[in-house]
Amino acid sequence: MADRFSNGSTANDQGGLGPDPMVSGFDPARKGFYNGGDLAGLLNKIDYIQGLGTTSIWLTPSFKNKAVQPEDKSAGYHGYWITDFTQIDPHLGTNDELKALIDAAHARGMKVYFDIITNHTADVIGYEEGARKGYVSKDAVPYKTADGQEFDDRDYAGTGSFPELDATTSFPYKPVLDESEKDLKVPAWLNDPTLYHNRGDTTFAGEDAYYGDFFGLDDLFTEHPTVVEGMKDIYKTWIGDFGVDGFRIDTMKHVNNEFWQEFGPDVLAYAKEQGKEEFFMFGEVFDATKSFTSQFTTRNQMQAVLDFPFQDAARNFASKSQDTRNLATFFAGDDWYTDADSNVYQLPTFLGNHDMGRIGSFIAADNPGSDDAEQVARDRLAHELMYFSRGNPVIYYGDEQGFTGPGGDQDARQTLFASKVPEYLDDDLLGTDATHAQDNFNTGHPLYAKISELAALTKEHPACGTARTSTATRPRARASTPSPGRTLRTSANTLWR
Numbered sequence: 001m002a003d004r005f006s007n008g009s010t011a012n013d014q015g016g017l018g019p020d021p022m023v024s025g026f027d028p029a030r031k032g033f034y035n036g037g038d039l040a041g042l043l044n045k046i047d048y049i050q051g052l053g054t055t056s057i058w059l060t061p062s063f064k065n066k067a068v069q070p071e072d073k074s075a076g077y078h079g080y081w082i083t084d085f086t087q088i089d090p091h092l093g094t095n096d097e098l099k100a101l102i103d104a105a106h107a108r109g110m111k112v113y114f115d116i117i118t119n120h121t122a123d124v125i126g127y128e129e130g131a132r133k134g135y136v137s138k139d140a141v142p143y144k145t146a147d148g149q150e151f152d153d154r155d156y157a158g159t160g161s162f163p164e165l166d167a168t169t170s171f172p173y174k175p176v177l178d179e180s181e182k183d184l185k186v187p188a189w190l191n192d193p194t195l196y197h198n199r200g201d202t203t204f205a206g207e208d209a210y211y212g213d214f215f216g217l218d219d220l221f222t223e224h225p226t227v228v229e230g231m232k233d234i235y236k237t238w239i240g241d242f243g244v245d246g247f248r249i250d251t252m253k254h255v256n257n258e259f260w261q262e263f264g265p266d267v268l269a270y271a272k273e274q275g276k277e278e279f280f281m282f283g284e285v286f287d288a289t290k291s292f293t294s295q296f297t298t299r300n301q302m303q304a305v306l307d308f309p310f311q312d313a314a315r316n317f318a319s320k321s322q323d324t325r326n327l328a329t330f331f332a333g334d335d336w337y338t339d340a341d342s343n344v345y346q347l348p349t350f351l352g353n354h355d356m357g358r359i360g361s362f363i364a365a366d367n368p369g370s371d372d373a374e375q376v377a378r379d380r381l382a383h384e385l386m387y388f389s390r391g392n393p394v395i396y397y398g399d400e401q402g403f404t405g406p407g408g409d410q411d412a413r414q415t416l417f418a419s420k421v422p423e424y425l426d427d428d429l430l431g432t433d434a435t436h437a438q439d440n441f442n443t444g445h446p447l448y449a450k451i452s453e454l455a456a457l458t459k460e461h462p463a464c465g466t467a468r469t470s471t472a473t474r475p476r477a478r479a480s481t482p483s484p485g486r487t488l489r490t491s492a493n494t495l496w497r
């Protein structure tokens, strides 16, 4: 999260928008605003990043955002409120600075991953009926063609054709744009209000998980071929022109399957044409059930998903002291991910993140009254489990400095540089007496040292990073079930490694 990593240039702190925080979104004393970090800061600290054993940098979304959403009284420092998909957010720097960062990473043999969004844009479209309206289902008010015929969009998703729509008659709510914002989005096709679902806010369940707006964020009509083609073009440009090495894909489970079935293979083929043989995409499917998360790498043809089930299992083991046999059961379910071209070894594993919160925070909360030594020991154990298990370990910045915090989201987005945010200044960091009042780029921190050691060990001995429970230790019920995937899995693993 570039805004929270290192401030390489104070000149861009206000994003060129002037001194008013409610316009620029910059306020280093508020956790919901831009705090000043940028791409120049990441480049300055690339030795620190690489010293951790890092082989790839995953940037949270970095495109130009709507700086402030007045209704939320917070800013787009996190990057998830995009208005311009062709430009780096001016608070974070310029497209040239991104190129410089990518080139510097490549020169060191490191890769750079973009965090991309296809589900929504910033909240720019409102409804004539009012802002932030409740969800209206398709059975209550179906979509209508411009000619007034009711239709189900799912009959067209994935076919490459779609009926003509009319903003005033096709949707349950009438989308409206403020005159000053009607050309705000880039590329220009994003300013067509008929390319959004226009059904009101999601409750994150059932049909509305696909069609609803996240707190007003404009939910794209991802069943529509113009949206599919437009998103492919946007992200291919970043691969072709900037050399981005892969994508973390946001909110994957809120976009229809047909979208991924087109987007994934097509973008991957394009990347390979550009010479990126190892191009890699992994989706965010915020769910701890393998039977659910695995469908995106099998039926939906994506390469990988973030391993939320592993995060849950790792916390249960290292932080909550649950029985080790639960881990055995957990790994025994890995076959859910096995198909002809992908398997569990590709999944990025992690212990906490910018949404759910940090592993240091979980350990402190799960073990009330424990001392710092125990908490650091549990944190080391969690990292050992992650590095020695199958998958690609991901470190959330700040975990290597023992960052904690009382929860997720804004409470888990502390700056590595000295902070003025009161809610961060009272955090109790693991493994150190340091606080957030100072910079925390301490390569001598015990967790920085531990992670570096684990990265070096698994690099020298790759077999250390592929552990899984053997067939012999599987629970009987599972072992007695014929597993047609077993032979395939073994060969796929060999190929992957």
Ligand SMILES: [Ca+2]
Pocket: 007, 008, 009, 010, 011, 012, 013, 036, 037, 038, 091
């Ligand atoms: Ca800055």
Ligand SMILES: [Ca+2]
Pocket: 119, 209, 210, 211, 212, 219, 220, 254, 255
């Ligand atoms: Ca959606």
Ligand SMILES: [Ca+2]
Pocket: 122, 123, 124, 125, 126, 213, 216, 217, 218
């Ligand atoms: Ca909206």
Ligand SMILES: [Ca+2]
Pocket: 297, 298, 301, 302, 303, 339, 340, 341, 342
């Ligand atoms: Ca697959």
